Amino acid sequence: MGKETQINLLDRPNSYVGRILSRDAAKRAVAGRGRYTDDIMPHRTLHAAFVRSPYGHAKILSIDIKAAQEHPGVALVMTGEELSEMCTGPWVGTLVCFEGMKSAPQNPMAVDRACWQGEPVVMVVASSRAVAEDACELVSVHYEELPVVVDKEAALDPEIPIIHPELGDNLAFEKTIETGDVEKATSEADIVIEDTFTFGRHTAVSLEPRALLAEFDPGTDRLTIHTSSQCPHMIQAVFARTLGVPEHNVRIVAPDVGGSFGLKIHTFGDEVATTAASIKLGRPVKFIADRLESFATDIHARENRVKGRIAVTKDGIITSMDIDIRSGAGAYSQYPRTSVFEANQILNITGGPYAHQNYRATTQVVYLNKVPTSQYRAVGHPIGNSVGESLVDQAADACGIDPVEFRRLNVMRDDSYPRTSAAGIEMQDLSHQKCLETLVAEMNYDSLRTEQAAYRKKGIQRGIGIAAFIKGTAPGPSGYYGAGGAPIATQDACTVKLEPSGGILCMVGVTDQGQGVDTVMGQITAATIGTPIDSVRVIEGDTDAVPYGGGTYASRATAIGGEATYQAALSLRKEILEIAGALLQADIDALDIVNGNIVNKGDTVSRISLAEIGRIGHFQVSELPNHIQPVLSATHRFRLRDALYIFTNGIQGAYVEVDIDTGFIKLLNHWVVEDCGRVINPQLADEQVRGGCVQGLGGALYEECVYDSAGQLQNATLADYLTPMAGEMPDINVSHIQTHTGVSELGAKGVGESGTGAAPAVVMNAVNDAIRPFGGKITSQPMSPTIILEALGKI
Amino acid sequence: MSEITMEITLTVNSEKITKTVPVRQHLVDFLRMELGLTGSHLGCEHGVCGACSIRVNNAVVRGCLMLAVQADGADVVTVEGLTETKEIEDLQKNFVERNAMQCGYCTPGMLVTAAELLRTTKPISRDDIRNHLSGNFCRCTGYHAIIDAVETTINNRLKGR
Structure with missing residues (x-):
């Protein structure tokens, strides 16, 4: 079957690809029939609760668990030391791809010393969560407080204590890249702008907290874990290896997952402890984080300070950019994905849409006595885009050039690919120019400027922001996880089967957390095979049922898992046609499959149905010639070959109003034009962008994990850590440019993080546009009213 | 310390129910754990997120901020009930x-x-x-x-x- 024929399968009239279809999971959700981990309640389930360090840094002098052990209903009380004896060894959160990186060994629960407030110290397992919490209060731990390191700027100063003395200092990782000659370009530039940007700590705030139910069967040494996870196979590998259970004996099931956003690609000590309790007791043990535990123990992200500099000619051509990053990690580098990706991505993507060839980026990641940091939706991109796009706006202003026109002058041209970015990243199939012109049209940019001027005259301060972006999606094995040595698959897999009924089962290694991954895989399968969507059922999130895969992270599900699914469906289609050809004594090149029937090409009259093929292929095999042995199942895997990522691009626009007396920001309108390659389901793609934008807006405007000087988290409730709610958020206009990626036949790139990556940048540019006439400038997020009023010199 | 309990009678999704509950159990834990009505979710357990919103005596309440014993005699409707009707x-x-x-x-x-x-x-x-x-x-x-x-x-x- 030639390539042209394959592509036509997806593009032919009434194809399921490119069409809006509803999700089955949505039908369950509206009826209250979602099935999340905490909804699963096996008989004799016990519940875990944790005594956690109340200090940012403390030596554990003694632990008295006697009273807790004697409390009615308590089945087990376990200290960090006892747990460590059940483990094969502590975690060390480094990857060999990050040269020179170091991290201290980390036990799942603290042993001898706690290094952040919230670190688990003692686990209590009891008949109910309430009883377990009662007994936690009976555990007596004596601590000796140790000095804390909470300020990333000071963390490397000689007088500052070293959190892990064996590391020699508080430096986790440092890296510098340089292309061209930044100093020469900067000294020769007409205009040089320098600024310093700061970003608060965020956390994912999935509405369903972290959740795990472990069931160990001592008779067979089999371990089943239901958990709210994006990456079941990674959980299988890490938990099996940590607890010394053979990996093939471990089944991980991710049932409905109530929000993830990168949080649920990680492994956590309290979840290992819960699993250890099930192994020790031979009973189901459940742990559901409460909201306080979520804030104090889920991974954090985004705490960075970036100094940036841009050099331009007076005609508005960018000649150079350079940045210096100081990234505040937690007390350990998060195992196994590390805490240095964010800084590394800022370094990779800052100024990424533009054609300049002089670039330098330096980063230092430092340890702090705070919750460990790691990957959260759009890792590094909100920071890199905010820095780059603010510098670009400031440069445009200094040149007296409109920000849209300035970007026209500087973005990589659509006809210039493949090419290498100034950060050394291979770029292909991007569309900055098309996206920019589409945005200008969608925003009605010139009219909006006229409207803004009219409002200024009335004393109403509105601002218009523009922010171009690139987004690294679907990482390949040559980059970080694969080459870095982590047990995380960067390839992914799909198995499709024809059942005796003519129905199709599609098992995928990528997972769904509400994005509609299962729907998308069903659409690809149905379109490729030529069968009604209702006859396809997609299975994901169960390591006993699906081929080995990496799961869903880094906007990879459709780009990687979609191609594996497409190739598997193509193979099954080929086998079906071979069987049909033998039965019909027809040339298979003259046959097609349409709507679940094998037809003559160009015709719609059924010659034989898929159900007949299924029946004969499974039961009446004697009707087939001897040389045909039906398998009726095909598995394919797909990985990127050489590329580090499939980079995508896009641009956002924002229209805001700033009350210069109160510092309040009202979001009036928001636009996104992005290029995720082939769109499989336009509605689902749009909703990924919208939801992602609002997550980015939350970080830009409201969200921050605030620590005091003692390393105490000050706002660990949903009433104090502000998230975006319906009342404050705008409608979001989404458009897609579809430049298919050349790395796969499907042509899809990632879409899930594009909204988040640039929303903070565009809203910061819009706010600065609004307050520029008053001499104000914001370079700090979240942009609270206090920050605005300070920038305006009012407080 | 043994758990203090109390018997309550209430209507849940048109069905009359009598149960003995711990006095400290909140209404959504009661619905989820005692009645298996897992459609109501817990997101924060301090009345902010709204995931536990249910109808009690025809008013929308945060089920996590109400104790099960406070629902004694009440008419409670969850998403499962709204679906059935x-x-x-x-x-x-x-x-x-x-x-x-x-x-x-x-x-x-x-x-x-x-x-x-x-x-x-x-x-x-x-x-x-x-x-x-x-x-x-x-x-x-x-x-x-x-x-x-x-x-x-x-x-x-x-x-x-």
């Missing part, structure tokens, strides 16, 4: 068609809260819908699709569809 069938259909949820964890609470608006006799602006739902946290959708689905349902009801 088909009271919000159109709203549910529009949520599905508009993809007004992703992970679905906020959805039952969002539907219970939005159902209050469906009794309106005059059009409701998008801003007013946004304000009405502003106590229900959704981390996935960005709200736009939810507002669309609620608006469509209200408009169709006003048109008599």
Whole structure:
């Protein structure tokens, strides 16, 4: 079957690809029939609760668990030391791809010393969560407080204590890249702008907290874990290896997952402890984080300070950019994905849409006595885009050039690919120019400027922001996880089967957390095979049922898992046609499959149905010639070959109003034009962008994990850590440019993080546009009213 | 310390129920753990996120802020009950068609809260819908699709569809 024929399968009239279809999971959700981990309640389930360090840094002098052990209903009380004896060894959160990186060994629960407030110290397992919490209060731990390191700027100063003395200092990782000659370009530039940007700590705030139910069967040494996870196979590998259970004996099931956003690609000590309790007791043990535990123990992200500099000619051509990053990690580098990706991505993507060839980026990641940091939706991109796009706006202003026109002058041209970015990243199939012109049209940019001027005259301060972006999606094995040595698959897999009924089962290694991954895989399968969507059922999130895969992270599900699914469906289609050809004594090149029937090409009259093929292929095999042995199942895997990522691009626009007396920001309108390659389901793609934008807006405007000087988290409730709610958020206009990626036949790139990556940048540019006439400038997020009023010199 | 309990009798989704409950158990834990009504979710257990929104005596309440014993004698309706009576069938259909949820964890609470608006006799602006739902946290959708689905349902009801 030639390539042209394959592509036509997806593009032919009434194809399921490119069409809006509803999700089955949505039908369950509206009826209250979602099935999340905490909804699963096996008989004799016990519940875990944790005594956690109340200090940012403390030596554990003694632990008295006697009273807790004697409390009615308590089945087990376990200290960090006892747990460590059940483990094969502590975690060390480094990857060999990050040269020179170091991290201290980390036990799942603290042993001898706690290094952040919230670190688990003692686990209590009891008949109910309430009883377990009662007994936690009976555990007596004596601590000796140790000095804390909470300020990333000071963390490397000689007088500052070293959190892990064996590391020699508080430096986790440092890296510098340089292309061209930044100093020469900067000294020769007409205009040089320098600024310093700061970003608060965020956390994912999935509405369903972290959740795990472990069931160990001592008779067979089999371990089943239901958990709210994006990456079941990674959980299988890490938990099996940590607890010394053979990996093939471990089944991980991710049932409905109530929000993830990168949080649920990680492994956590309290979840290992819960699993250890099930192994020790031979009973189901459940742990559901409460909201306080979520804030104090889920991974954090985004705490960075970036100094940036841009050099331009007076005609508005960018000649150079350079940045210096100081990234505040937690007390350990998060195992196994590390805490240095964010800084590394800022370094990779800052100024990424533009054609300049002089670039330098330096980063230092430092340890702090705070919750460990790691990957959260759009890792590094909100920071890199905010820095780059603010510098670009400031440069445009200094040149007296409109920000849209300035970007026209500087973005990589659509006809210039493949090419290498100034950060050394291979770029292909991007569309900055098309996206920019589409945005200008969608925003009605010139009219909006006229409207803004009219409002200024009335004393109403509105601002218009523009922010171009690139987004690294679907990482390949040559980059970080694969080459870095982590047990995380960067390839992914799909198995499709024809059942005796003519129905199709599609098992995928990528997972769904509400994005509609299962729907998308069903659409690809149905379109490729030529069968009604209702006859396809997609299975994901169960390591006993699906081929080995990496799961869903880094906007990879459709780009990687979609191609594996497409190739598997193509193979099954080929086998079906071979069987049909033998039965019909027809040339298979003259046959097609349409709507679940094998037809003559160009015709719609059924010659034989898929159900007949299924029946004969499974039961009446004697009707087939001897040389045909039906398998009726095909598995394919797909990985990127050489590329580090499939980079995508896009641009956002924002229209805001700033009350210069109160510092309040009202979001009036928001636009996104992005290029995720082939769109499989336009509605689902749009909703990924919208939801992602609002997550980015939350970080830009409201969200921050605030620590005091003692390393105490000050706002660990949903009433104090502000998230975006319906009342404050705008409608979001989404458009897609579809430049298919050349790395796969499907042509899809990632879409899930594009909204988040640039929303903070565009809203910061819009706010600065609004307050520029008053001499104000914001370079700090979240942009609270206090920050605005300070920038305006009012407080 | 033994658990202090109390017997309560209440109506849940039109069914009369008598149970002995720990006095400290909140209403949603009771619904989920004692009755298996897992459609109501817990997101924060301090009354902010709205995932546990249920109807008690015809008013929408945060089920995590009410003790089960306080519901003694009350009429409680959860998303499962609203589904069985088909009271919000159109709203549910529009949520599905508009993809007004992703992970679905906020959805039952969002539907219970939005159902209050469906009794309106005059059009409701998008801003007013946004304000009405502003106590229900959704981390996935960005709200736009939810507002669309609620608006469509209200408009169709006003048109008599």
